[in-house]
Amino acid sequence: MITSKSLLVIAAAGVVALGAYFALRPALQQQANATAQPGAFVVPALSAEAQEGERYYNAVCAACHGQNGQGTAQGPALVNDIYNPGHHGDEAFQSAARNGVQAHHWRFGNMPPQQVTGAEVARIVAYIRELQQANGIVTRPHNM
Ligand code: HEC
Numbered sequence: 001m002i003t004s005k006s007l008l009v010i011a012a013a014g015v016v017a018l019g020a021y022f023a024l025r026p027a028l029q030q031q032a033n034a035t036a037q038p039g040a041f042v043v044p045a046l047s048a049e050a051q052e053g054e055r056y057y058n059a060v061c062a063a064c065h066g067q068n069g070q071g072t073a074q075g076p077a078l079v080n081d082i083y084n085p086g087h088h089g090d091e092a093f094q095s096a097a098r099n100g101v102q103a104h105h106w107r108f109g110n111m112p113p114q115q116v117t118g119a120e121v122a123r124i125v126a127y128i129r130e131l132q133q134a135n136g137i138v139t140r141p142h143n144m
Contacts, residue, residue, distance in 0.1 A: 075108050097113070
C-alpha cells in the first residue's frame with residue numbers, strides 16, 4: 001500500500017535525480033561542443049613542468065602573446081605554425097626573453113627584453129610546446 005511516507009521518498013528521489021541532471025548538464029553540453037567544433041583551440045592536460053611554465057607565462061608573456069598563447073593586439077600567437085620547434089627552437093625563446101626581438105615577422109613592433117630567468121623560460125617553452133602539439137603544430141624543418 002502506498003503510504004504518504006513512501007510518496008515522500010519517491011518525490012525526494014525525483015528531486016535528487018532532477019538535481020543531478022541539471023548539475024551534470026553543463027559538462028554534457030561542453031562535451032557535445034568539444035566534438036561539434038573540430039577546429040576549436042585545444043587546451044590539453046599539462047605536465048607539471050608546463051603548469052609551472054603557464055604561471056610564468058601568464059605573469060610575463062600573456063599581456064602580449066595572449067591567454068594560452070593565442071595572441072593579442074600587442075603580440076603574435078605563439079601557438080602558430082611559424083613558431084614550430086623546427087623554425088623557432090627553444091633557443092629562440094631564450095634569446096627573445098633575454099634580448100628582446102626586432103619586429104620581423106609581424107607588425108606588432110619590437111618585443112622588449114623580459115625579466116625572466118633561463119630556467120623560467122625553459123618551463124614556458126615546455127608549456128608552449130604542449131599547447132602547440134595539442135593543436136597540431138609539429139616540428140617542420142626551417143627552409144625559408
Ligand atoms: C610587450 C609585449 C611582449 C611581451 C611582454 C612578450 N613578447 Fe614575445 N614578442 C612580442 C612581439 C611583438 C613579437 C613579434 C616580433 C616579430 O617577429 O615581429 C614577439 C616575438 C616573440 C618570439 C619569436 C622570436 C623570434 O625569433 O621571431 C618569441 C619566441 C617570444 N616572443 C616569446 C616571448 C616570451 C617567452 C615572453 C615572456 C617571457 C614574451 N615573448 C613576452 C611581444 C612581446
